[in-house]
Amino acid sequence: MEFGLSQDQTLLQDSVNRFLTEQVPLDRVRKVTAGDVADSEVWQGLADLGIPGLLIPEDHGGVGLGSLDAAIVAESLGYHVTPVPFLTSAIMAPVALLRSGSRDDLLGALASGETRIGAAFGEAIGRRADAGFTVTNGKIKGKSIFALDGDADHYLVATEDRSLYLVAADDSKIERTNLATVDRTRSTCQLVYSGADAELISDDPAVFTEVLDTAWVMQAADTLGAAQSMCDQSVVYAKQREQFNRVIASFQAVKHMCADMASTIEPCRSFVWYAGHALDHVPDEKRLMACQVKAHVQEVGKQVSKTATEVHGGMGFTDLVGLHYWFKRIGANRQFLGAPEMLREEAARIQGFLAA
Amino acid sequence: MDLSFGSEYEDFRNEVRQFVEANKDKQPGGGAGSSDGISWQKKLIEHGYAARTIPKEYGGFGAEPDIIKSRIIAEEFGRVQMNTGLGGQGISMLTPVLLEVGTEEQKQQFVRPTIHGEMVWCQGYSEPGAGSDLASLTTRAELDGDEWVINGQKIWTSTAHLADWIFCLVRTEPDAPKHQGISFLLFKMDTPGIEIRPLVDMTMNANFNEVFFTDVRVPKDQIVGKRGEGWQVANAILGYERGSLAPPDAAQSRLNGLIDLMQRETINGERLMDNPHYRERLMQIQGRVLAMRFNDMRLLSSRINKDQDAGISGMIVKLLGTELRHELEGLAIDIMGEIGLSFHGNPYTRGGGSWQYQYMYFLGLIIGGGTNQIQRNIISERGLGMPREPKAVVKAQ
Ligand SMILES: Cc1cc2nc3c(=O)[nH]c(=O)nc-3n(C[C@H](O)[C@H](O)[C@H](O)COP(=O)(O)OP(=O)(O)OC[C@H]3O[C@@H](n4cnc5c(N)ncnc54)[C@H](O)[C@@H]3O)c2cc1C
Numbered sequence: 001m002e003f004g005l006s007q008d009q010t011l012l013q014d015s016v017n018r019f020l021t022e023q024v025p026l027d028r029v030r031k032v033t034a035g036d037v038a039d040s041e042v043w044q045g046l047a048d049l050g051i052p053g054l055l056i057p058e059d060h061g062g063v064g065l066g067s068l069d070a071a072i073v074a075e076s077l078g079y080h081v082t083p084v085p086f087l088t089s090a091i092m093a094p095v096a097l098l099r100s101g102s103r104d105d106l107l108g109a110l111a112s113g114e115t116r117i118g119a120a121f122g123e124a125i126g127r128r129a130d131a132g133f134t135v136t137n138g139k140i141k142g143k144s145i146f147a148l149d150g151d152a153d154h155y156l157v158a159t160e161d162r163s164l165y166l167v168a169a170d171d172s173k174i175e176r177t178n179l180a181t182v183d184r185t186r187s188t189c190q191l192v193y194s195g196a197d198a199e200l201i202s203d204d205p206a207v208f209t210e211v212l213d214t215a216w217v218m219q220a221a222d223t224l225g226a227a228q229s230m231c232d233q234s235v236v237y238a239k240q241r242e243q244f245n246r247v248i249a250s251f252q253a254v255k256h257m258c259a260d261m262a263s264t265i266e267p268c269r270s271f272v273w274y275a276g277h278a279l280d281h282v283p284d285e286k287r288l289m290a291c292q293v294k295a296h297v298q299e300v301g302k303q304v305s306k307t308a309t310e311v312h313g314g315m316g317f318t319d320l321v322g323l324h325y326w327f328k329r330i331g332a333n334r335q336f337l338g339a340p341e342m343l344r345e346e347a348a349r350i351q352g353f354l355a356a
Numbered sequence: 357m358d359l360s361f362g363s364e365y366e367d368f369r370n371e372v373r374q375f376v377e378a379n380k381d382k383q384p385g386g387g388a389g390s391s392d393g394i395s396w397q398k399k400l401i402e403h404g405y406a407a408r409t410i411p412k413e414y415g416g417f418g419a420e421p422d423i424i425k426s427r428i429i430a431e432e433f434g435r436v437q438m439n440t441g442l443g444g445q446g447i448s449m450l451t452p453v454l455l456e457v458g459t460e461e462q463k464q465q466f467v468r469p470t471i472h473g474e475m476v477w478c479q480g481y482s483e484p485g486a487g488s489d490l491a492s493l494t495t496r497a498e499l500d501g502d503e504w505v506i507n508g509q510k511i512w513t514s515t516a517h518l519a520d521w522i523f524c525l526v527r528t529e530p531d532a533p534k535h536q537g538i539s540f541l542l543f544k545m546d547t548p549g550i551e552i553r554p555l556v557d558m559t560m561n562a563n564f565n566e567v568f569f570t571d572v573r574v575p576k577d578q579i580v581g582k583r584g585e586g587w588q589v590a591n592a593i594l595g596y597e598r599g600s601l602a603p604p605d606a607a608q609s610r611l612n613g614l615i616d617l618m619q620r621e622t623i624n625g626e627r628l629m630d631n632p633h634y635r636e637r638l639m640q641i642q643g644r645v646l647a648m649r650f651n652d653m654r655l656l657s658s659r660i661n662k663d664q665d666a667g668i669s670g671m672i673v674k675l676l677g678t679e680l681r682h683e684l685e686g687l688a689i690d691i692m693g694e695i696g697l698s699f700h701g702n703p704y705t706r707g708g709g710s711w712q713y714q715y716m717y718f719l720g721l722i723i724g725g726g727t728n729q730i731q732r733n734i735i736s737e738r739g740l741g742m743p744r745e746p747k748a749v750v751k752a753q
Contacts, residue, residue, distance in 0.1 A: 003657035250743040255736035263672035270650035277357045296643030344639035
């Protein structure tokens with residue numbers, strides 16, 4: 001029995017962490033989010049490590065690893081607030097194409113990081129008043145809002161009946177407008193369709209579900225990493241900042257804030273590992289774990305992101321330290337693709353707790 | 357990630373399962389044919405399901421330590437909520453310490469009757485003036501010939517009124533620094549000069565007591581470890597206690613009970629489970645129970661695979677686990693409205709009154725065994741390397 005990461009998984013995480021620490025420190029993140037540098041450069045760097053093709057089998061140009069491997073990479077990306085389209089192009093799109101068996105010609109370019117596929121899932125998860133679209137005879141009309149990845153080449157569009165379509169970003173009948181959100185480390189956009197071509201990828205709701213389950217576990221992992229970073233930064237800061245002639249780390253109020261962060265984060269790590277493992281190996285439990293892991297880790301992450309900011313005092317509130325990048329990253333993971341309240345309701349439904 | 361225990365353990369699991377099936381109606385409190393706690397304990401030890409790794413010569417089953425086998429026993433017993441035998445501070449706290457630092461005579465004398473439930477112990481640590489700051493305790497023991505003479509007072513002493521013996525921290529070296537002046541003594545509770553006064557706790561039970569010592573005379577050799585080394589001995593015991601205060605398996609089983617309650621109980625003819633507010637709270641608690649369960653798997657794994665780093669996952673169990681249980685039990689009370697208040701023989705009581713009892717009991721555990729504030733101190737200092745509080749200015753006498 002071994003509940004934990006294998007040697008290969010630790011090596012994978014170490015190599016990703018090393019690359020991100022050296023090549024994508026916060027300064028670089030700032031440049032990317034300010035638009036001075038394209039995030040595609042960072043994505044290409046990760047492509048050299050095989051990250052975009054993690055879940056894609058070797059015969060399609062990927063590295064053929066599993067969901068737990070992907071989750072520990074997601075954790076590192078969250079830790080470093082890395083501005084890359086991992087969730088969409090390395091997770092949601094490959095899972096959708098592989099499970100549905102459609103368009104496997106795209107897998108190679110996804111694995112090499114050349115092609116990016118974004119995700120317009122918001123309307124399938126919970127449609128807001130000013131969005132919605134219809135697909136008739138392979139033509140799509142209407143509007144998606146908050147589609148993930150403002151620079152993708154294609155989008156996977158999920159309908160209310162849980163079918164998945166693929167549209168091309170450069171279709172002349174699609175108008176794309178980027179939407180600013182607080183989290184500038186991942187971009188989102190609005191897509192207005194006026195009869196663009198929509199290619200059916202899957203009409204099997206199970207494929208949609210599987211894509212979302214995997215995405216939720218990755219969002220949990222990303223938040224776990226971001227929260228761990230905020231906790232680590234707080235401890236480091238508290239040990240060096242002095243007030244009343246002593247380091248603030250010696251004040252019990254500060255110590256207890258840090259202890260609360262660290263202790264609520266630690267079980268999240270085990271939870272993310274198990275949920276990642278369950279995606280590939282425990283079919284009976286994977287849906288429940290996916291719902292609950294994202295819901296739980298987001299609650300912890302939200303609390304940690306507040307507490308860590310407080311530990312930094314006024315500095316925590318400034319752009320100078322940049323702690324807000326992590327704060328907003330956690331916030332975005334919470335809202336995109338289903339918020340905790342929705343996931344908990346889904347968890348209850350899966351377990352048969354809702355009235356028939 | 358490998359969550360199986362391996363096929364070599366399947367035979368063992370079957371053996372445990374057969375025992376459980378054959379004996380589940382014979383356990384204490386199991387109705388007709390049920391046994392009392394002591395004979396049940398004896399049976400468990402004979403089969404190696406209690407006192408498993410304690411050497412045969414001291415009355416145990418004498419098996420080689422095997423974490424996986426212990427885990428399998430816990431799982432199989434847990435599956436049908438089978439009685440896992442006697443607990444208490446003598447078995448869970450004192451026995452491991454005697455086995456580690458006791459003399460051969462002490463092991464011979466105390467371990468067998470303790471694990472068989474024939475010798476019941478209480479823990480005499482806390483004093484009115486020494487709670488969280490336990491090392492400031494002032495109960496004195498002075499050597500007079502071949503005997504220690506003890507004077508002072510303990511408080512919060514659980515089960516002192518039922519105990520045959522006490523393991524007790526006393527100050528033997530008044531001039532030494534406070535952590536180096538303490539000794540760990542064992543003595544009988546019927547020794548002349550001991551007075552026990554029950555203290556009623558918020559559950560309205562007198563589970564703990566005040567214990568007064570007036571010239572209590574105790575043979576000199578009833579000391580564990582050396583003179584002045586009682587603090588180290590005591591800390592070994594606290595280590596045993598903390599890990600066991602809030603086991604995740606018990607939280608899972610209470611959660612199952614809560615789910616059951618919400619599916620059975622109704623308000624205005626509608627199941628409580630159909631109320632979205634209650635359901636939301638239930639699902640939040642479930643998320644936390646799951647997180648603790650997997651944290652526990654990581655801990656178990658790090659004990660089996662010695663090279664695996666478990667981070668601070670052990671240090672946090674008492675803090676998170678006791679808070680979680682308090683909230684879990686509290687949710688059951690909340691959803692029952694006024695019925696949730698029922699206590700002591702009220703005919704509307706659900707679950708034998710266990711929800712209210714456990715709700716309060718876990719508040720006690722948030723305080724006992726090192727308060728959760730003290731846990732946070734430990735986590736920040738030993739887990740995160742943050743500095744200790746500077747010494748306070750000593751208040752004027
Ligand atoms: C159910 C129960 C059973 C018990 N059974 C036993 C037993 O069998 N034997 C035994 O010896 N003892 C027993 N105890 C006693 C228990 O160990 C003490 O109650 C506990 O250690 C706290 O000590 P205190 O009650 O003196 O509180 P205090 O130490 O006075 O604490 C009061 C408050 O001050 C806080 N505080 C104190 N010091 C610090 C600090 N340095 N930093 C931050 N906050 C601080 C505490 O967290 C708490 O909130 C039991 C207690 C309970 C509740």
